[in-house]
Amino acid sequence: MMVLQNIQVSRSKRCILSAINLKLTPGEVTIVIGVNGAGKSSLVRLLSGEWQPDAGNISWQGTPLSSAPPLDMARSRAVVNQQADLRFDFTVREVVEMGRFPLRQTSPAQLELSIDTALEEVDLLRHAHKKCTRLSGGEQKRMLLARAMVQLTEARTAGEGVLILDEPTAHLDLRHQELLLQSMRNRAAEGLAVFAVLHDLNHAARVADQLVIVHHGCILKSGTVDDVMDPELLSGIYGIPLERVDTPGHCPNWISPAPQKKSSIPNPNLQNNHEKHLLIPTP
Amino acid sequence: MNYTVLCFIYTLCAFHHTAFSDRIVSLGSAVTEIVVALDADDQLVGVDDSSLFPEIPQEVPTVGYYRMVSAEGILSVRPNLILSTEDAGPPEAIQKIKNSRVPFVQVTAEKSLQATAERIRTLGETLHKEEAAEELLVPIENRIAHPLPPLDPAPRVLFIFARGGGSPSVSGKGTGADYMIQLAGAQNAVTAFKGYRPLTAEGLIISQPDVILITQEGLEAMGGEKALWALPGMANTPAGTHKRCVVMETVFLLGFGPNVVEAADYLRNGLEL
Amino acid sequence: MRLHFVSKYPGWWLLIPLLICTLFLALSVGAYPLHPAKVADVFRRVLFQGSQTDIDAVVLLSIRLPRVLFGALAGAGLALGGVCMQTLFRNPLADPGLMGLSSGAALAAAAVTLFSSAAPTLLAHPLSMPLSAFIGGLAITSLVYRISHQSGKVRVDAMLLMGIAMNALCGALIGLLLVMADDAQLRNITFWSFGSLGRADLKSTALLGGIMLLPVWGIWRIRDAMNVLLIGEADAASMGVQVEKLKFCLVTLSCLMVGLVVAMAGLIGFVGLVIPHIARILFGVSHQSLVPSSVLLGAIFLPLVDIFCRTAVAPSELPIGMMTALLGTPFFIFLLLRTRSVA
DSSP states (O other): OEEEEEEEEEETTEEEEEEEEEEEOTTOEEEEEOOTTSSHHHHHHHHHTSSOOSEEEEEETTEEGGGSOHHHHHHHEEEEOSOOOOOSOOBHHHHHHGGGTTOOSOOHHHHHHHHHHHHHHTTOGGGTTSBGGGSOHHHHHHHHHHHHHHHTHHHHHHTOOEEEEESTTTTOOHHHHHHHHHHHHHHHHTTOEEEEEOSOHHHHHHHOSEEEEEETTEEEEEEOHHHHOOHHHHHHHHSSOOEEEOOTTBOOEEEOBOOOOOOSSOOTTEETTEEOOOOOBOO | OHHHHHHHHHHHHHHSTTOOOOOEEEESHHHHHHHHHTTOGGGEEEEOTTOOOTTSOTTSOBOSOTTSOOHHHHHHTOOSEEEEETTOSOHHHHHHHHHTTOOEEEEOOOOSHHHHHHHHHHHHHHTTOHHHHHHHHHHHHHHHHSOOOOOSSOOEEEEEEOOSSSOOEEEOBTSHHHHHHHHTTOEESOOSSBSEEEOOHHHHHHHOOSEEEEEHHHHHHHTHHHHHHTSTTGGGSHHHHHTOEEEEOHHHHHOOSTTHHHHHHHHHHHHHO | OOOOOOSSSOOGGGHHHHHHHHHHHHHHOSSSOOOHHHHHHHHHHHHHHOOOOSHHHIIIIIIIHHHHHHHHHHHHHHHHHHHHHHHHTTOTTOOGGGGTHHHHHHHHHHHHHHHTTTSHHHHSSTTHHHHHHHHHHHHHHHHHHHHTEETTEEOHHHHHHHHHHHHHHHHHHHHHHHHHOOHHHHHHHHHHHHOOGGGOOHHHHHHHHHHHHHHHHHHHHTHHHHHHHTTOHHHHHHTTOOHHHHHHHHHHHHHHHHHHHHHHHOOOOSHHHHHHHHHHHHHOSSHHHHHHHHHHHHHHHHHHHHHHHHHTTTTSOOOHHHHHHHHHHHHHHHHHHHHHHHO
């Protein structure tokens, strides 16, 4: 369990985060949503250890994060950043294998298995020998997730750890977005606490056990999806009208009514006065 | 029978440690100049880069700059005698050459009459040309014993050292040029520092030289006499006003070889006019 | 740790017999005629009859052998220094000279040459030149490192800019010294800066070999962390790498190796840039293979270049620093084109 208490972070005399109180519970997926610049990525940096809070404390299993040895923390916590800065021609497999760096009790055979499973889960097994610099943005994202999964091999076996993801569905096509969301749920099922920043409300609604809205550096609301996702609240935050549409046999959808435009050419995309949208059946 | 005796005698001579050396490597132009003056240049099998004398046959290879020689290169020409100045280098290569047990004679590199005499004497002994060496020593020892009085009035001489492309320098105290100026009976226009400093207009005016001393090669590198007199500040000096300069070949002026007295006299003559 | 070889190319261990052949070739070739049979004969005589004093043995054992071994060690050290710098700056074009090491050494060497007459007892000692060059190189590099050190972290981009600034400053100061130099000093400084393996003797070779063991072993131990660092500092930190410590190790170990080589042999550039590049193309990017392959390739490259320097204008010599640049570039281009066409 990772606990943040009364966190305050300022940078260049600007208050980025204040009064942050958050618990990441093992087995649960915590999703953070909010507008650009609300402080979501700063929260990721805080959890990943890159930033230190100016006030308050972060603790993992009761120990303050700042006093935990880096290698021990790396065994329990993995971070998937927004972008990879790849400048050398490692193969995909070599990058994923780098996740073994903090592992101590994994045999070579177990490691191979972990790498293969991770690559398969992100659908990169057939690209394993490709140079990582030749991958598309989305493929690189998936590769980083696979590496994080390898890094958490021992944590997953022990059933305790944290996986932190910063906008993991960005740049992914629909199919791989689904794979990724499924992967997040799988990790939670293994006992890890999963924390992710998402922009897509529908993804957030589908996958979150705990949903947190960050606005102007504070936690505006946190709780279950039903508690937090209030149409008026969300419309106010995002500045556009939002509605929730429930279709039987499909996941609930958050959509925005079409803008009223006087046009003589009928818009074939309009259907029942809303933009067309894809429905995703409930899993 | 005679032939066998001759071979026997020759073999005995070959084992004598002061045997006749016909494969000589010479490092340093001061040394090579003396070797040539002692008429031993036909025994040279290797010289350094700075020893470029017309008497040396074309086929004699160079072994590099005398401060950066290659030990293996020198040994590859199979010398049986190596002559060099004391400042040849690098020290590691010199040590390796000494380890090879090839006879190695070093002479002082100092720039003075006495040092020149010492070099001629040492090399004369080593090459078994004592008589020729004595001949060369006569004018030098004469001049040591009977130095000429300074010129009256002693002209102020400025030595300008020019390299191609770079900015020229002037010589202060303690250099070979300074010694030659004093030997010729004049005084160095610059006494404020030792060694070489860059030439500046102010420095030129402060030193107020009566005569400029410059090497042939340096003058050519500067662009001839016109360029010399056109130097900034030159017009405000007696040398520049009267356009007085003495030009000598670098090796002649600064070689400190067997003709060092001749060089001093040449300079003295040039200054007396 | 498993060793895994890049499947397309033969393993780096094939370089070991190649190195042995190169060393033997280098021992058999030179201005002084010593054919392989004679070389073997000298070694046999030394093994069975103790030390020999004939000229063949002297040339082989006290001139050529130290030079060849020194060349191999220097090549290995320069190549490994290049690997460290490229990992530190996460840029395959980085070179040990970026941190000001070479220009600092050159400045110190020029200063010693110029002022040796002023303090003859201190500065005319044969050790003064290499020692000053070593200290000069390390001093400039430490300055670059310290200034880029902000709030406990070293900013690599700041270090790059500081290195460039220091190189410029040292160049200007060297220019100043050259203006004050007389002809002999000028030639001395120039020749020193061209680099030469001719100053090697058994003692200095043994010294270099002994001291180099530490950085080589150290870098081999941190090779996994070096791999991870290449993905990015933030990512590496989240994987448990102590990034600041690692950067300090890379700077220190590479400066120790390269500083020593530059101090003893003058400026031999380009090896730290080209050899790791070639090693990456042939044997893969992972430090698991990059570290040993760079060390071996460097150890093969420099003695080969030195053979050319020793024989092309015999009995004179070509400066090795110039030759490494002249030879390294076209070979690298050839290799790059060949790999591109294969891929």
